[in-house]
Amino acid sequence: VSLHYTDLQLDALRELANIGSGKASTALSVLLGRAVDISVPSARALSFADAVDATGDPEAEVTGIVLGTVGELEGTVLLLVSPADAEAICAILGVEPGSGYAPSALAEVGNIVGSSYINALAEMTGMAIEPTPPATATDMLGAIVESVLCAHADASDVALMLDSQLRVEGEDCSIAFMLVPTRDGVDDLLGRLGLA
């Protein structure tokens, strides 16, 4: 169910997300030395009231890694990793899970994966987009997602979420990946695609 966006627009955004997450999965694969699969991304336009619930149980514990985008597209890239998957990723990287290094290791994973996604988006659209340094938090899913949505809440009541899953082969471990552009950002993206 789309709010304000046509199916054609959402399809085009989904295709952007598909190519972006393809690049992100390659970067993750190189970093971990493992094959990485991607799910078919979804592009969803949701009301704020529904947006948090759509990502999962609001009270579930999760590690969130955020990168902002600045330049011609303003928005937030959010990576979500469950506690078990965060441990698995740390183990692959040779970092003691639960040690002081774990958050920095996860932030770096987020940085590399998120930046390659953003760079792919910049290439495809010809927009000048730069990622900002990552920040991490391990807490309730709802609190993390809500805080990302808040940053874009003043101009619009609709959250556009482009999300996909990166799955590390043989590890049963995945990263959920989400781009939340500002309302102006979405319009700019669609403009570049000739679908505004």
Next chain:
Amino acid sequence: MRTTVHMGELAISTTPGDELVALGLGSCIGLAVVDRRAGAAGLAHIVLPEAAGRPGPGTPHKFADHAVPALIDGLVEQGASRVFMQAVLVGGASMFGDGAPGALDVGGRNAAAVRSLVAERRIPVVAEAVGGSRGRTITVDVAGGGVTVREAGGAEQALLAPMEVAA
């Protein structure tokens, strides 16, 4: 009945046994206002401090300057009296600390806006669990007017003890 109050929503109840809850508050504020004498309670899930001339088309209650008056007026309509109202604030955290992209302190600004709007209406804030960098869940028990808060991985803590219900 348990009612989940999502981002930008507001709920009011006078039905004993009802529970109002906002799950996983980050930078948003869960504002509970209760009149325990009248057995009325309300909860608003506030996202931003002020509409600044841009009332959202669908959810005006995401803004503190719309939600606070609407919550109080709604309670009065349900038989509550302003003189007996008590307010509890939960949330307003900065989940990603100072490292957040475009590090606007929305949580802190939300808390300040809600406090001042509540104070303007002379309603006392009797308890708070605000700020820091942890997510929180607020639960309001309509019958006794009790309010509890829970952090990730933590136990439920009373912020406002429920009123003893006469047998």
